[in-house]
Amino acid sequence: MSLFMELDEYGASAEFYDHVPPYGDRQDIAFWTAAALESGGPVLELGCGTGRVLIPTARAGIDIVGLDQSRSMLAICKRKLAEEPAEVQARTTLVEADMRDFQLRRQFALATMPFRPFQHLITIDEQMACLQGIQRHLARGGRLILDLFNPSLPFLVDESRLEEYGDEPEFIMPDGRRVLRRFRTLRRDWLTQVQDVELIYYVTHPDGRQERLVHAFPMRYLFRYEAEHLLARCGFQVEAIYADYDRRPYGATYPGELIFVASRL
Ligand SMILES: C[S@@+](CC[C@H](N)C(=O)[O-])C[C@H]1O[C@@H](n2cnc3c(N)ncnc32)[C@H](O)[C@@H]1O
Numbered sequence: 001m002s003l004f005m006e007l008d009e010y011g012a013s014a015e016f017y018d019h020v021p022p023y024g025d026r027q028d029i030a031f032w033t034a035a036a037l038e039s040g041g042p043v044l045e046l047g048c049g050t051g052r053v054l055i056p057t058a059r060a061g062i063d064i065v066g067l068d069q070s071r072s073m074l075a076i077c078k079r080k081l082a083e084e085p086a087e088v089q090a091r092t093t094l095v096e097a098d099m100r101d102f103q104l105r106r107q108f109a110l111a112t113m114p115f116r117p118f119q120h121l122i123t124i125d126e127q128m129a130c131l132q133g134i135q136r137h138l139a140r141g142g143r144l145i146l147d148l149f150n151p152s153l154p155f156l157v158d159e160s161r162l163e164e165y166g167d168e169p170e171f172i173m174p175d176g177r178r179v180l181r182r183f184r185t186l187r188r189d190w191l192t193q194v195q196d197v198e199l200i201y202y203v204t205h206p207d208g209r210q211e212r213l214v215h216a217f218p219m220r221y222l223f224r225y226e227a228e229h230l231l232a233r234c235g236f237q238v239e240a241i242y243a244d245y246d247r248r249p250y251g252a253t254y255p256g257e258l259i260f261v262a263s264r265l
Contacts, residue, residue, distance in 0.1 A: 009120075010049075013201060013215040014072035016179055017050050019171050023115075028147075029056050031245035032114055035145055035261075036062040039110035044137055046099040046130070047117025051077035051092075055084065058091040067095045067102060100129045107139040114147050119219050122194055124230075131234035138264040144236060145261050150243070151193075151221040152255035161185040164200065176206040186216070194220050224250065224258060236262035 010017070017023060032053045036043045041062040048054045048066030050073050057064045068074050074094050081089055095104065099113075100121065111134045121127045134144055155161070166182035173179060179201055186196040196218050203211040222230070228238055243249060243256035250258065 008070050008072050009217055010070040010215065011072045012213050013199060014050070014070065014076055016171075016173070016181070016201060017073065018052065018076065019173060019179070020181060021169055021171055023052065026052075026115070028114060028245040029053060031247070032112060032145075033057050033060045033062075035112070035143075036060060036064070036110060039143065041110070042106075042108050044104070044108040044111045044134070046111065046113045046134070047115075047120070048077065048094070049073045049115075049117075051080050053112070053114045054092060055080060055088070058088045059084070061091070063091045065093045065095060065104065065106075065108070067097050067099060067104075069096065069098045071096060099133065100126050102133055102137075104137060106137070107142070108137055109139055109142050111138060111142070111144045112147070113145070116147055116149060118146060119148060119221065120217065122192075122218055122220050127230060128234055131230065131236070135235045135264055140264070142264045143239070143261060144231075144264070145259065146227070146231070148222055148227065148258040148260075150250075150255040150258040151223060155255070156188070156190070156221075178204040192220070193222070194218050222258070227258065227260060231260060231262050235265045237265055238262045 033056050036057045037060055043057060043062055043064040045054050045064060045066045048068050051066065054064055054066040054077065066077065074096055077094060081092060099117065118130065121130055138144065162185055164182050164184045168181050170178050170180045182200045184198045184200060186198055188195045196216065199215040201213040203213060224241065231238055238260055240261040241250035242259040243252045
């Protein structure tokens with residue numbers, strides 16, 4: 001077993017990211033590109049990863065800066081961008097930085113955090129440092145869209161998550177490796193709202209050799225009113241809360257998503 005985390009937490013599994021079936025099938029791209037077009041740009045995407053959202057946004061004609069602390073995820077994004085037309089490349093800038101402490105010396109009409117990068121921040125100080133940094137980078141009237149999962153109470157107490165679980169289909173990498181991903185919650189702390197989770201990749205090489213790679217990380221969940229208070233404390237006014245990427249209102253489905261649209265005060 002190999003355990004990769006620390007400096008580049010996504011390092012060992014970055015190459016799998018774009019091939020994992022539920023990521024490729026996520027129904028959120030139209031939501032993010034519509035929000036980017038409504039803002040007129042430029043957009044700052046924090047935790048842009050492999051460019052899953054960043055590249056379609058640039059294709060839609062919007063200038064976008066993608067910030068991420070993972071060199072491995074950014075390297076994949078760069079490779080993908082290199083295959084895009086020159087005008088799409090010209091609309092994108094990638095920055096390797098920590099969203100808790102960044103200074104880009106420009107302002108944006110919209111800041112986004114698609115697919116929950118904010119939940120990698122564990123303490124209130126980290127969360128506030130990130131939100132205050134975003135606040136400083138937004139132009140007057142600029143907006144932030146914060147994308148969280150809505151914590152499901154049955155899920156949080158489900159004992160079976162402490163064992164390996166998962167029913168995702170196996171996927172095949174371009175070099176022929178077969179990969180099966182499973183999950184485990186190693187530890188959960190109901191007081192700090194932190195879960196130590198593992199994404200476990202079982203890799204079968206074309207020559208039959210097998211590997212087990214573990215992407216282990218803590219993740220913090222936030223409840224609706226907590227996030228609202230946090231946003232207010234960091235200089236934002238909540239304009240809308242959605243339960244899904246079709247903009248249905250928060251509460252329309254349970255647990256659904258917890259997506260905030262907030263404007264800079
Ligand atoms: C689940 S991925 C989401 C990637 C992309 N937004 C998407 O929708 O596919 C989370 C990303 O957040 C990044 N991330 C986590 N903590 C970060 C931090 N403190 N600063 C910058 N990026 C961070 C990770 O490196 C990873 O690329």
